[in-house]
Amino acid sequence: MSSSAPAQVPAPEQPGAGPTYGALDRFFRISERGSNLSREVRGGLATFFAMAYIIVLNPIILGSAKDMYGHQLDNGQLVTATALTAALTTLLMGVIGNVPIALAAGLGVNSVVALQLAPRMSWPDAMGMVVLAGFVVMLLVATGLRERVMNAVPFGLRKAISIGIGLFIMLIGLVDAGFVSRIPDVAQTTVPLQLGGDGHLDGWPVLVFVLGVLLTLALIVRKVSGAILISIVAMTVVAVVIEAVADVPSWGLTTPKWPGNPVASPDFGLVGQVSLFGGFEKVGMLTGVLFVFTVLLSCFFDAMGTIMGVSDEAKLTDAQGQMPGINKVLLVDGFAVAAGGASSSSATTAFVESTAGVGEGARTGLANVVTGGLFAVALFLTPVATMVPSQAATPALVAVGFLILSGSVKEIDWADYTIAVPAFVTMLMMPFTYSITNGIGMGFITFVVLRLAAGRGREVPTAMYAVAAVFAFYYLMPALGLT
Helix, strand or coil, X not given: CCCCCCCCCXXXXXXXXXXXXHHHHHHHCCCCCCCCHHHHHHHHHHHHHHHCCHHHHHHHHHHCCCCCCCCCCCHHHHHHHHHHHHHHHHXXXXXXXXXXXXXXXXXXXXXXXXXXXXXXXXXXXXXXXXXXXXXXXXXXXXXXXXXXXXXXXXXXXXXXXHHHHHHHHHHHHHHHCCCEEECCHHHXXXXXXXXXXXXXXXXXXXXXXXXXXXXXXXXXXXXXXXXXXXXHHHHHHHHHHHHHHCCCCCCCCCCCCCCCCCCCCCCCCCCXXXXXXXXXXXXXXXXXXXXXXXXXXXXXXXXXXXXXXXXHHCCCCCCCCCCCCHHHHHHHHHHHHHHHHHCCCCCEEECCCHHHHHHCCCCCCHHHHHHHHHHHHHCCCHHHHCCCCXXXXXXXXXXXXXXXXXXXXXXXXXXXXXXXXXXXXXXXXXXXXXXXXXXXXXXHHHHHXXXXXXXXXXXXXXXXXXXXXXXXXXXXXXXXXXX
């Protein structure tokens, strides 16, 4: 054991490891943020397993749609594009932004691209509009406008955004695991969700999820290091055993079965298939601008809410709730939107599942290096990377949702209704509308209206007025015939 090992980090277990670990500690500021190497590695693993489903889900969403010419994107090429972009942007966020916020193709945005853009133009045209939206985001970052908008958000609303994301990711976990499901329209009921698939819990996959939730929470109560990751690995093993010995009709998107051929060659055929301005020729200038605006709005505020929520949970914010060095984080996020379009995997954005890694103790970009590295490996080992069923990974989202809620709800000033009511609207609209953007938009509009009603309009930052007006216009677009 070397006597020259840095005092602020554990002594290396092997000769020669000291300088490398010391360099990592200094570059990522691991000790400064109260973390250590094992926490960052565990956090990176937990985040990857919690969001690896996107490698399967994004190709399904994009690959099931046709453009105006009837063309469909190749599933294998979409898997490669999704994993490649997630790897690149997550690594960049870790190295440049030094935050444990992983990125991948954004859910919601990919539906906009598949269902609104592609049917009215070609796929390269649709992806070109995503690239343009990314350029606009980067321009807003360069001018400082995006940071000013984020800094203008009152402290209470920041906490509400964190809580809303916690509730949202908990609902995502419940839905993805099959613990709750949507009641079909043919049932003709106003009740939107039900327990299980038919009103009660049934089947091995749901049992794996329930056991995973209980195991995760029990480990957290016992303060076991690596609780989330231990649960994910343990329940994956249980799922693999169940799949091998029981008759399981369906696990959903991912079947927990060791693949016969774990190695698959990546196909980069979709990378670079972009037409920046071709879409405007198809739909006209006004509609084209509105399409770009729709993608931009979703990317801008989805990422803003996620970055604020994850950074707050990771204790990376100051006393005013602001994160030092956030401009680098926002710049990488803007680049990620454009990179997603350039690879034909749709807009790439910050993932709320990053909270799984934060729950494991991740506090620096080193966790992102682990997550991004695993996405890079997934380019060649997609069958292995996608064998973790959602029922084994989503208990982490339920547990982290609780941890976010318990840590933030008491910090909102519930006595001031001009903050409490917008906070209430924000945190509930995220899960109820299945959208971070809607929660933020409705919360911002409510905040501005109530402050004006209370005669406190001068206390509202100019940026909040501007953003609330943009959201109001966005929600009025259908009534104005602009969609």
